Amino acid sequence: MKEILTLDKVGLIYHSPVGETQAVKNMSFSVAEGEFVAMIGPSGCGKSTVLNMIAGLIKPSEGKIKLNGEEVSSAAGKFGYMLQRDELFPWRTIRKNVTLPLEIKRIKNKENEDYAFGLLKKYGLKEFADHYPDQLSGGMRQRVALIRTLAAKPDLLLLDEPFSALDYQTRLSVCEDVFRIIREENKTSVLVTHDISEAVSVADRVILLSSRPAAVRKEYTVDFDKDLSPLKRREDPRFRDWFELLWRDLNDENER
Amino acid sequence: MKTKDEFSREHLLYLKRRRNDKIFVNCARVALIIIFLALWELFYRLGAIDGFIFSAPSKIFKSLVNLTKTGELFKHAGITLFETVAGFAIATSIGTLVALALWWNDRLRRILDPYVVVLNSLPKIALGPVIIIWFGSGTKSIVVMTILITVIVTTITMLSGFTATDKNKIFLLKSLGAKKPQILTKLVIPSSLPTFISMLKINIGLSWIGSIMGEYLVSRAGLGYLIVYGGQVFKLDLVYAATLTLCLLATGMYALVSLIEKITVGKKQTS
Ligand SMILES: Nc1ncnc2c1ncn2[C@@H]1O[C@H](COP(=O)(O)OP(=O)(O)OP(=O)(O)O)[C@@H](O)[C@H]1O
Ligand SMILES: [Mg+2]
Numbered sequence: 416m417k418e419i420l421t422l423d424k425v426g427l428i429y430h431s432p433v434g435e436t437q438a439v440k441n442m443s444f445s446v447a448e449g450e451f452v453a454m455i456g457p458s459g460c461g462k463s464t465v466l467n468m469i470a471g472l473i474k475p476s477e478g479k480i481k482l483n484g485e486e487v488s489s490a491a492g493k494f495g496y497m498l499q500r501d502e503l504f505p506w507r508t509i510r511k512n513v514t515l516p517l518e519i520k521r522i523k524n525k526e527n528e529d530y531a532f533g534l535l536k537k538y539g540l541k542e543f544a545d546h547y548p549d550q551l552s553g554g555m556r557q558r559v560a561l562i563r564t565l566a567a568k569p570d571l572l573l574l575d576e577p578f579s580a581l582d583y584q585t586r587l588s589v590c591e592d593v594f595r596i597i598r599e600e601n602k603t604s605v606l607v608t609h610d611i612s613e614a615v616s617v618a619d620r621v622i623l624l625s626s627r628p629a630a631v632r633k634e635y636t637v638d639f640d641k642d643l644s645p646l647k648r649r650e651d652p653r654f655r656d657w658f659e660l661l662w663r664d665l666n667d668e669n670e671r
Numbered sequence: 672m673k674t675k676d677e678f679s680r681e682h683l684l685y686l687k688r689r690r691n692d693k694i695f696v697n698c699a700r701v702a703l704i705i706i707f708l709a710l711w712e713l714f715y716r717l718g719a720i721d722g723f724i725f726s727a728p729s730k731i732f733k734s735l736v737n738l739t740k741t742g743e744l745f746k747h748a749g750i751t752l753f754e755t756v757a758g759f760a761i762a763t764s765i766g767t768l769v770a771l772a773l774w775w776n777d778r779l780r781r782i783l784d785p786y787v788v789v790l791n792s793l794p795k796i797a798l799g800p801v802i803i804i805w806f807g808s809g810t811k812s813i814v815v816m817t818i819l820i821t822v823i824v825t826t827i828t829m830l831s832g833f834t835a836t837d838k839n840k841i842f843l844l845k846s847l848g849a850k851k852p853q854i855l856t857k858l859v860i861p862s863s864l865p866t867f868i869s870m871l872k873i874n875i876g877l878s879w880i881g882s883i884m885g886e887y888l889v890s891r892a893g894l895g896y897l898i899v900y901g902g903q904v905f906k907l908d909l910v911y912a913a914t915l916t917l918c919l920l921a922t923g924m925y926a927l928v929s930l931i932e933k934i935t936v937g938k939k940q941t942s
Contacts, residue, residue, distance in 0.1 A: 494846065506861050506862070520848060
């Protein structure tokens with residue numbers, strides 16, 4: 416399969432008045448088209464930093480990051496970034512919120528708007544199109560946030576703990592929806608999470624990062640059927656094995 | 672949402688109780704002022720308070736009627752209103768623009784920071800003599816005084832509103848490839864709207880302080896002038912009449928801003 420994203424010996428050092436922090440060191444991995452990759456690692460190891468570099472928001476101190484064979488320079492717009500909280504603008508209606516990326520990228524035309532509204536309709540949010548975010552539940556808001564992320568038709572989705580602000584029940588169902596949407600729209604995704612079971616339930620491949628400075632410690636190809644939904648995977652007997660394996664390795668990493 | 676004729680009995684009761692509560696509050700408000708005025712008048716008639724010093728509602732009313740008949744009231748009120756509104760408008764625009772410039776250029780903000788602090792703590796009235804020398808003893812000086820009193824607070828309030836913009840939302844826009852102008856127009860300005868409205872409310876009070884202070888210092892006309900003049904010649908009815916007019920005008924301006932608030936902020940969230 417075609418590789419859409421590659422990181423080659425990437426490193427990053429943060430500079431601040433009190434000193435410098437090596438957040439990422441010698442990190443290499445790649446992501447194929449249509450693949451769903453989950454990154455897990457000890458807290459504070461540099462996961463968000465990696466996503467920010469991929470999105471072109473921070474320039475790597477060393478190494479190269481290539482998207483579709485081109486080095487990423489600035490947030491040129493081929494990414495969709497989904498954050499921990501939905502960050503919907505409270506003064507905009509849902510309709511206006513999902514078309515925000517089109518305004519920012521100056522590609523607001525009938526076709527793109529229809530695509531975004533189509534997603535709202537397809538995923539059951541049509542009747543809320545003229546509501547304000549305050550009027551929606553947390554789970555609905557996060558789904559709107561995903562549709563906003565998809566509106567500009569990004570090649571690559573970056574998801575930074577997108578469900579961690581939700582309660583457990585909502586989290587499972589939103590995760591289910593997001594997985595389905597991502598599969599149906601056939602998007603390549605990189606998900607960062609603290610939650611091992613979440614990683615195992617959605618990913619084709621899990622990348623375990625070392626504690627800071629982050630580097631790739633291990634990779635696991637999760638051998639579920641690609642279209643098995645997260646909840647179905649959780650019921651699968653192999654789920655436990657994967658969970659335990661990752662749990663052990665992550666704990667080892669935490670203790671180092 | 673259910674429509675009016677499908678409301679349950681409890682809901683109708685609730686609505687009724689709410690309406691009655693509102694009526695009570697409004698009645699109490701009116702009653703309070705009527706009782707106050709009646710007692711004042713009563714004490715005056717009974718000779719319990721000195722009408723020369725404390726005046727009385729009837730005397731103030733008479734004085735207002737006289738001032739209206741001669742047209743003086745409108746003349747003085749008009750002058751002060753003009754000074755206030757002009758100072759308010761100019762100070763609000765300049766203050767907001769400066770705040771925008773300081774938000775835009777962080778280095779500029781850091782350079783100017785100590786100056787803003789000093790200017791803010793300086794009692795602007797101390798500049799009175801200088802202003803009179805520069806701008807003469809007329810309307811111009813008073814407007815300048817109003818601007819000086821209002822502009823720094825405007826800048827500080829708006830700047831803190833702009834810089835309080837949610838960092839995560841800025842991050843989101845940046846991840847979409849937004850540059851500074853877009854971050855400003857799509858996020859910073861709309862999210863600072865409530866700050867802007869409360870700043871307008873503060874500025875109304877400040878610009879009245881500015882214009883009346885200015886008139887105390889220099890003027891030959893205006894409500895502030897009437898008050899000072901009335902005090903000097905011991906026509907206290909005049910002082911009270913002018914003060915009352917001032918109250919009404921300031922309240923009117925405040926109501927106007929509240930209306931703007933309802934239109935702009937009120938419509939976005941029903942919750
Ligand atoms: N702007 C910055 N300046 C200096 N140090 C930073 C900066 N941002 C992050 N760091 C440091 O870099 C390290 C990695 O941060 P990062 O946010 O990427 O970790 P993370 O794995 O996403 O953490 P979490 O699990 O809490 O989400 C942390 O130790 C953090 O303190
Ligand atoms: Mg993080």
